[in-house]
Amino acid sequence: GDSVTQMEGPVTLSEEAFLTINCTYTATGYPSLFWYVQYPGEGLQLLLKATKADDKGSNKGFEATYRKETTSFHLEKGSVQVSDSAVYFCALKEGSARQLTFGSGTQLTVLP
Amino acid sequence: DGGITQSPKYLFRKEGQNVTLSCEQNLNHDAMYWYRQDPGQGLRLIYYSQIVNDFQKGDIAEGYSVSREKKESFPLTVTSAQKNPTAFYLCASSGRGGRADTQYFGPGTRLTVL
Numbered sequence: 001g002d003s004v005t006q007m008e009g010p011v012t013l014s015e016e017a018f019l020t021i022n023c024t025y026t027a028t029g030y031p032s033l034f035w036y037v038q039y040p041g042e043g044l045q046l047l048l049k050a051t052k053a054d055d056k057g058s059n060k061g062f063e064a065t066y067r068k069e070t071t072s073f074h075l076e077k078g079s080v081q082v083s084d085s086a087v088y089f090c091a092l093k094e095g096s097a098r099q100l101t102f103g104s105g106t107q108l109t110v111l112p
Numbered sequence: 113d114g115g116i117t118q119s120p121k122y123l124f125r126k127e128g129q130n131v132t133l134s135c136e137q138n139l140n141h142d143a144m145y146w147y148r149q150d151p152g153q154g155l156r157l158i159y160y161s162q163i164v165n166d167f168q169k170g171d172i173a174e175g176y177s178v179s180r181e182k183k184e185s186f187p188l189t190v191t192s193a194q195k196n197p198t199a200f201y202l203c204a205s206s207g208r209g210g211r212a213d214t215q216y217f218g219p220g221t222r223l224t225v226l
Contacts, residue, residue, distance in 0.1 A: 004154075034214070043118075043202055043217035044155075089154060096209055098143050098162060099170070102154035 002027045004090050006103035013080055013110050021075040021106045023064075023090035031092040033057075033066055033073040034100070038087045047075075047088070080110045114139045116218035118203050123223045125190070125197070133188045133221045135203035142207065144186035145215065148172060149200040158201075161186055190223065198225045 007022040025031065032051040036044040048057030053068035064075045073090060090103040116137045125131045137144065143162045147155040157170030161180040175194025180186055186205075190197045200222050204215040 036217075041220075043116075043219045044204075046214055046216070049214060093213070098145075098160060098206065098209060098213075099157055100155075100215055102156075104152070104154045 002031070002092060002094060002101045004092055004101055004103035006088075006090050006106050008104075008106070009087075010107040010109060013108070015082055015110055015112050016079045017110075019075070019077040019080045019084075019108070021088055021090075021108070023073045023075065023103060025071050025073065025090075025092050027071075027092055027094060029094045031094050033064070034091040034093070035062070035064055035073070035075050036089045036091060036102075038089065038105070040086075044089065080108075082110045082112050084108060085110045116203060116205055116216060118201075118218040118221050120221060121219065123221055125223060125225050127225060128192045130189055130191050131223065133190070133201055133203075133223070135186045135188065135218060136184055137186075137203075137205045137218075138184060139205055139207075139216065140183075141205035141216075142183070143205060143209070144180070145204040145206075146170075146176070146178065146186070146188045147202045147204065149202060149220075155202060158188065197223055199223060 003026045034049045035047040037047045038044045048059045050057040050066035056065045062077045087105045089105045091100045119134045145160040146158040159178045161167035177189045202220045203218040206215045
């Protein structure tokens, strides 16, 4: 079956540091890929997405590129802020299927 | 503003009681979903519905029940058969399907069994 593997957290960075959160996937078909962010006590918000190979999703300074050859969708940001502290989830959706498959999440803490 | 609302935000239940969690959306989405989130874990799908009066079990449906009588509403009942119901419950909805279709989430309900 489909699965998503994220780098284990927690990740702690200083403000303005470079962020990478690794995400790799296993899928039987050709999935769409998503990053969601969850702030404490809240639901998930869509951060960015990509639907085909070599697509780059971007939002709020975050970027991720759909790499089919390495089955990866790593999240990056050049300069993190304290307000970026949250849990980040990588997810995939097979083709036209409705369901999302989530990774276990990565807790990010940014210190001033 | 369009969005998804869940109520209540916090819910306490005694063992042996059934409780119902509310989820309403005004996004005109066809599909709705219920997920369970446990500490330090990803989301697991409980039930989903693609259309009114139809729903399918997800990965962890045992001990839960749902209904979809209206497009806007998808309540979840946590029954006494659910052995470990304490968790954070998230409702989501999505549109017409397809590769670019995105799920949008509500703010969640935290259920605690006393």
